[in-house]
Amino acid sequence: MSETLHTRRLLRRETHSSRAVASVTAAVVLLVVLAWLGTEAILSLLGQPALVANPPTLLQWVAGLPQTTLPWGLVAAGAGLALVGLLVLLVAVTPGTKALHVVGHERAAVVIDSEVVAAAVSRRTRQEAGLDPDQVSTRVDRRRITVDVRPTSGSPLDERLLQAAVEKELAGYGIRPEPGVRINIRNEGALGI
Known part of the structure; x- marks a missing residue:
């Protein structure tokens, strides 16, 4: 392109x-x-x-x-x-940067807000792990996406599975340069529903 x-x-x-x-x-x-x-x-x-x-x-x-x-x-x-x-x-x-990311597109100049990326990554992580919205939070900066996950008590989560799901989600967006992904699974859990 x-x-x-x-x-x-x-x-x-x-x-x-x-x-x-x-x-x-x-x-x-x-x-x-x-x-x-x-x-x-x-x-x-x-x-x-x-x-x-x-x-x-x-x-x-x-x-x-x-x-x-x-x-x-x-x-x-x-x-x-x-x-x-x-x-x-x-x-x-130093360059002043905004909380925006460039999305690869052949026919147009496309820019996406970091909050939109954070919301999509949080949603995908919640779906993959079967969690409530308040159990996942995501921070997005220029080079890294950090997902904080608070699992349901007694239900262990597979960090590699969540990492793969988030990376697959990001690959679909085509963000350039592609930020690194870090999954933080917290030790204390949340009460189940």
């Missing part, structure tokens, strides 16, 4: 979140700080009282900071700024 460039772009756009909110937030914060500094500079040049601190006073405060602050305070402030910088860098570099 060959995809056109247009289809690949469309699928990528649908499954990855935009960085527009983070970019706009960073730009607005930077613009507010620069506007404040510019306003303070203009007020200082006109001889008017400062809004918060005039530039000469602010520069003297920054220059005297190493002498007036305890060393551990400077270290803590530097570490905090480094963490903020690292967070901003990670937001900029």
Whole structure:
């Protein structure tokens, strides 16, 4: 199945979140700080009282900071700024993903929500094991589907059988890339009906 460039772009756009909110937030914060500094500079040049601190006073405060602050305070402030910088860098570099999966289809770009996959996998697991809806829960992320099963007391479950059933269900959807499946059968059971 060959995809056109247009289809690949469309699928990528649908499954990855935009960085527009983070970019706009960073730009607005930077613009507010620069506007404040510019306003303070203009007020200082006109001889008017400062809004918060005039530039000469602010520069003297920054220059005297190493002498007036305890060393551990400077270290803590530097570490905090480094963490903020690292967070901003990670937001900029890492891909933002949505809870969506691409489904292989020859004629169309198809995207399916993770909650839909989780509900279908839970239903299939319940049918295979003969369980109530509250005995099976499923978590779906980008690379893994985790199914938590709480068996009925006194009725052991075959993990391999459930694993095969879930994998067969997923194979029918054609999710790309196909996520791994993990079945967790809990030790404590539920009361039977």
